[in-house]
Amino acid sequence: MPTKRLLLCLLLLPAAAHAAVDDGAARYQQALDAAYAHYRLPGIAVGVIEDGKVAYTGARGELAAGEGVPVDADTLFKIASNTKAMTAAVLARLVQAGRLRWDDPVTRHLPQFRMHDPWVTAHMQVRDLLIHNSGLGLGAGDLMLWPEPNHFSREDIIAGLAHLKPVGSFRADYAYDNLLYVVAGEVAAAAGGKPYAQLLREEIFEPLGMARCQAGQWSPAAVGNVARPHRREAARNIPAAADPARVDDFPSMAAGGVRCSLNDMLRWMQVLLDPQQAPGWLDATQRRALWTAHMPMPVGQRQRDWDNTHFHAYGYGWRLSDMDGQWKVAHTGTLSGMYSSLALLPDRRSGAVILINGEAEDARTVLMQALLKQQTRPGAGLDVAYYAGLLEREAAQRHAGGHGPVPLPQGVPATVAGFGADAGVWADPWFGQVALCPAGDGITFASEKSPAMHGRVVLADGRPWVRWQGIGEDADAWLEFTGDGPERRLHLRAIDPGIDFSYDFQDLEFSRVGDCR
Structure with missing residues (x-):
């Protein structure tokens, strides 16, 4: 009897192993x-x-x-x-x-x-x-x-x-x-x-x-x-x-x-x-x-x-x-x-x-x-x-806890008259030039080296931001101007703090380098 039981177990082993593999799959x-x-x-x-x-x-x-x-x-x-x-x-x-x-x-x-x-x-x-x-x-x-x-x-x-x-x-x-x-x-x-x-x-x-x-x-x-x-x-x-x-x-x-x-x-x-x-x-x-x-x-x-x-x-x-x-x-x-x-x-x-x-x-x-x-x-x-x-x-x-996606602010398109002297060509040492220039009755943001980064400038309570047209709206950004004259600078700040880290707006610092053409 022991020999028969051993033989039976040996015969059943492949089937059991196959069942285990199939179960895992x-x-x-x-x-x-x-x-x-x-x-x-x-x-x-x-x-x-x-x-x-x-x-x-x-x-x-x-x-x-x-x-x-x-x-x-x-x-x-x-x-x-x-x-x-x-x-x-x-x-x-x-x-x-x-x-x-x-x-x-x-x-x-x-x-x-x-x-x-x-x-x-x-x-x-x-x-x-x-x-x-x-x-x-x-x-x-x-x-x-x-x-x-x-x-x-x-x-x-x-x-x-x-x-x-x-x-x-x-x-x-x-x-x-x-x-x-x-x-x-x-x-x-x-x-x-x-x-x-x-x-x-x-x-x-x-x-x-x-x-x-x-x-x-x-x-x-x-x-x-x-x-x-x-x-x-x-x-x-x-x-x-x-x-x-x-x-x-x-x-x-x-x-x-x-x-x-x-x-x-x-x-x-x-x-x-x-x-x-x-x-x-x-x-x-x-x-x-x-x-x-x-x-x-x-x-x-x-x-x-x-x-x-x-x-x-x-x-x-x-x-x-x-x-x-x-x-x-x-x-x-x-x-x-x-x-x-x-x-x-x-x-x-x-x-x-x-x-x-x-x-x-x-x-x-x-x-x-x-x-x-x-x-x-x-x-x-x-x-x-x-x-x-x-x-x-x-x-x-x-x-x-108030940490969900940040809704976009309500705003109206920026006008050429309202944007004033900040319209122009701006440059960052590593990102290159961007144009904040008139397009029709409004102002657009356009990057020279990153064509997808273009959009319309919108004002919310007088504060400008970019509504991107080439990338997702979850990357929309405030435009912040500081300083005067030669020290005038442009920075971008993400509206949503949960933005993907590859939009490293915080590393940009633009200086005005010319007028719109």
């Missing part, structure tokens, strides 16, 4: 379906890795809402700031090849590089470009990157850094930035002897088999299956205009310009989790450098409450923390109507990735929590509905 699919429905997303692709193997992939929705072409595992999405980890990996490959060192001064590779403080210029190392410790304010200079498209070059960005005043001490505090990742891409190009996008293809995409990832110049028509960003408008997903026939190698590529598919991102994750997936691609020293805690970050209350987090830090292109007692390596990406999230649990050789082609900050947060909790706290019932409820209660508390 079903839970991941339930999470995807719940997030897709709850947040009414235009399109989404999700993948999960368990113990080094792809355990689940799923996709829902359309490339462009209303057009009927479905998202799948090969659809290209903007991964936005998840590009930063790839930029760091390119540099790690160059360090491994002996082409540069992490502690090289940036000026060794880019002699034209300047920060506002000459001491910082001299002491800024390659590693500092990646860990948000420059002393610049949150998102400083991002108006040279977004909104897109614009006419700023990489040379403009590097030159502009010298005019951005620090708000803290070098290497003292964490403040997220994008400009220094653009510099990091140029350091890679100088050390590698090739353009950044070419290095990305040769050092990352080709050796790892990430066949559909795109960087630099490429043709959407030739590549095909490309998701379009969406904005939310009256509970509807409105697709952005289709990509041009040729996507150019735009300046912010190294900070957030890569597009990849779900299958590409799963391959990226597998190689990061298991060196044997790509032997020799990156040695143990450089892998450890990427995931070392180089810059402390604050631990938020939500992290404490949701994940029992005790530490939080930035590595090279990655955020590092602990989640339910397990090591977590992660990043997110947000860019013009596309959201991404990638999280790894290295000790489990597991992780998840989410790609969404809509405005989906809450959806991304909730779904990633639900996916990871199936591995860190299985059976606890911490699903999409649970986390969505927590976020909705947080939002309700903010609104009750």
Whole structure:
């Protein structure tokens, strides 16, 4: 009898294991379906890795809402700031090849590089470009990157850094930035002897088999299956205009310009989790450098409450923390109507990735929590509905405390006669010229290098503000004039204090340089 029972157990094992795998995949699919429905997303692709193997992939929705072409595992999405980890990996490959060192001064590779403080210029190392410790304010200079498209070059960005005043001490505090990742891409190009996008293809995409990832110049028509960003408008997903026939190698590529598919991102994750997936691609020293805690970050209350987090830090292109007692390596990406999230649990050789082609900050947060909790706290019932409820209660508390979105002031169009001598051409040292000039009976604001930043000037109780026509109204800004004569200055101040940090109006200071033409 014991022998028969043992035989029966052995015969049942494969079926039981298969049932367990199917059950896990079903839970991941339930999470995807719940997030897709709850947040009414235009399109989404999700993948999960368990113990080094792809355990689940799923996709829902359309490339462009209303057009009927479905998202799948090969659809290209903007991964936005998840590009930063790839930029760091390119540099790690160059360090491994002996082409540069992490502690090289940036000026060794880019002699034209300047920060506002000459001491910082001299002491800024390659590693500092990646860990948000420059002393610049949150998102400083991002108006040279977004909104897109614009006419700023990489040379403009590097030159502009010298005019951005620090708000803290070098290497003292964490403040997220994008400009220094653009510099990091140029350091890679100088050390590698090739353009950044070419290095990305040769050092990352080709050796790892990430066949559909795109960087630099490429043709959407030739590549095909490309998701379009969406904005939310009256509970509807409105697709952005289709990509041009040729996507150019735009300046912010190294900070957030890569597009990849779900299958590409799963391959990226597998190689990061298991060196044997790509032997020799990156040695143990450089892998450890990427995931070392180089810059402390604050631990938020939500992290404490949701994940029992005790530490939080930035590595090279990655955020590092602990989640339910397990090591977590992660990043997110947000860019013009596309959201991404990638999280790894290295000790489990597991992780998840989410790609969404809509405005989906809450959806991304909730779904990633639900996916990871199936591995860190299985059976606890911490699903999409649970986390969505927590976020909705947080939002309700903010609104009750008067911290909701700020309504736009009532106003009337500014007139040429009423605007007076402040009409004219104004210039900022890094942002360039803007024109506050007559258009019909009114006054318009128009940026020379950032065409999307144009709008009509409106007066509310005599106070001027810009109602943007090229970007969302949540970025509308007051125009504030100070001083007299040669000391007259123009500043922009966000009307809504909850504005996206990339609208770094606080870093602008315009001087009048001429009359309207």
